[in-house]
Amino acid sequence: MSETAQRAALAPEVSPPQKKDRGFLGRAGVVGGVLVVAIVVALLQSGSGLVVWQSVVTGLLTGGLYGLIAMGLTLIFGVLDIVNFAHGALLAVAMFISFGMVQATGMHPYLTLVIAIPALFLIGAAVHRGLLSGTGGSSLENQLLITLGLSLLLENGLLMFFGAEPKTIALPGDFQFPLLGAVVAGSRLYAFLGAILLGALLYWLLRRTRLGTAIRAVAAHGPGAELVGINVRRIHTLTFAIGTACAGAAAALAGPLVTVTPTLGEQFNITAFVVVVLGGMGNVVGALVGGLLIGLVEQLTTIYLGGQSSLLGVFVVFILVLFLRPQGLFGRKAA
């Protein structure tokens, strides 16, 4: 059942839908409607259009970043069927690489993308080859424990080398500009645009290149892909590496927005999981859209609940999705 469900989730990527999925438009309509209602309620609750508008803007901008982080996670899940618990910790590693480069050479924080992406790609490949590739057919608990262990190892390693002291990456010449009354920080906008751009690039890679076709083939049916001469093991490693590189990219983009600590990954891990489920497990575009939605939910929750844990709203959405549409917004119903 697992394979079927998962293949179904990946299906839109594997083969373009033959006929128009009317259900999809309907779903998009429902989501849009719920969002409109949510925003109107938020308006009534706060009594200030400016506050709500700012929340929407911030939510969308932050959501882009969640999307990019979740894209890596969903790719790994979709192709390798691994719930990668170390994703957040790897993000933290990339954050410290970025921080270290800025600190040591004084380079522009966004330039560290050039280092963070390949570095995380290599780390991802090494992790897969060294720790995970042997567990191919083994129980999911095994893989869970391995990635969980890895995340603990990475976090504590960072703690040892860099200390617990929170660190900041300053963006030279950061600016703010008003957007219909709301304030947008330049760094946030860049992070958002970067996330969208990289998301599009990943989509293009999956849909328009030989490698992408191979990845999709492996995701759809491993043995079949093997039969037509695809090196499945290599594709697995590459996919894990690409997924991890997404975390690297997100880290370099988000560096100037957050306070860098070794445990930073935890902060994003849970959100990213929810985004993955919301977007449809294994669906890269779904992850990006899901990220935007979760960003919005998080901000609107703060308005409703007077700033109680914003994760509360996120989890409510999560549970609703699990109940109503366990295959996610963009996944197809398992036949």
Next chain:
Amino acid sequence: MSARKLIAALGACALLATGCGGSAPMGAAGAAAGRDEGPVKIGALHPVSGSNAVDGQQMRRGAQMAVDAINAAGGIKSLGGRKVELVTGDTQGKADIGQSEAQRLISAGAVGLVGTYQSAVSTNVAVVAERNRVPFVADVTASDAIYAHGYKYVFRVQPGSKVIATAAAHYLQQVSQQAGKPVKKVAFLHEQSDFGSGAAEAFTQAARQLGIEVGPNISYDAASVSDLTAQVTQVKASGADVLAVAGYYRDSLLAAKAIASVKPDLNAVWGVSNGAFDQPKFVTDAGDLGALYFSTNYHYDATNPQTAALREQYQRTYGDPMRTGAVLSYDAVQVIAQAVEKAASTDPKLVRDAIAAAQVAPLTVGAGPIQFAPNGDNRNAMAVLMQIQDGQVKQVYPPEKAESRPEYQVTWRP
């Protein structure tokens, strides 16, 4: 299967978040052998590993420096010059581990304990101390709840949460009046746990009595928050003329970033027990964003030359500025050592009585010597107002503790 995998994943998530608990082994003998010979042992419980390791390390060193100073001056004279030894425990910032470590140090013969940095850990250590009848002198512990239990063996050097918040309201009224811009409305932004909401509540109470309006009261989750722009926009829309902030380091830095980009129409940003605005590190991390921020908090006494000498020595030895937490640990060890000296005994009960009658000159800001009220609180504990001026944290109010004058205006305003 996918769903099952996910649930397993989330289960693991929860496991990670709560940590691997387990109750501490209890029931070890309270009275310990070996108190009458060898060095007099003082126990120090701090989080020297985990996410607060930096502060924990600082505080352990502060305690050690106090012990070294006492030994250099000839040890405990009333006990024939017996040396003092610091026995240490790592709480890892976890309440249950703090509890078992406290038990261990008491069993090892500690005549008193100092610690612990986190209120939750102190709560557990206080129980152990009370049960074993060994004095516990808290250095950093903001929560007032522990001091409402009627414990006999639990003391505290730092001003409590309510003392700080009340002082913050009074200082705000006085400073704003002196600047000719009396405060009317304060918006309060705070993290949502006991620490932040307790500070907000105590501040609101004190401010209302002074005729200052407080609202909106905005809370956030310090662990998961990644942006505070929307919250600060809410402050802006409320028309408050002062924003009070009670948060930890990371989230207060986020608040500063949000304030800098939203630019609400404020006269002042006012830290209340804030974990960032009086840290030298905040000055470099926030840069221009944090200029002229105020902070009401406990502090090492910058006007005391002895404190300055101690901090210099720390800086020389460890290559890092000594933080207030470490100075408070120094004070707490002094309290216990002087009590042993006065009691001329290592019997924890006698030491406890001597602490209750103590008069110890503090190196942290105080309105007088450290002296304990019946509930264990330091009567003369005092919060001081600090401000970031010219890239440095300066004590600015009240005048007798001031290094510089308060500048009541936020920089971005014309």
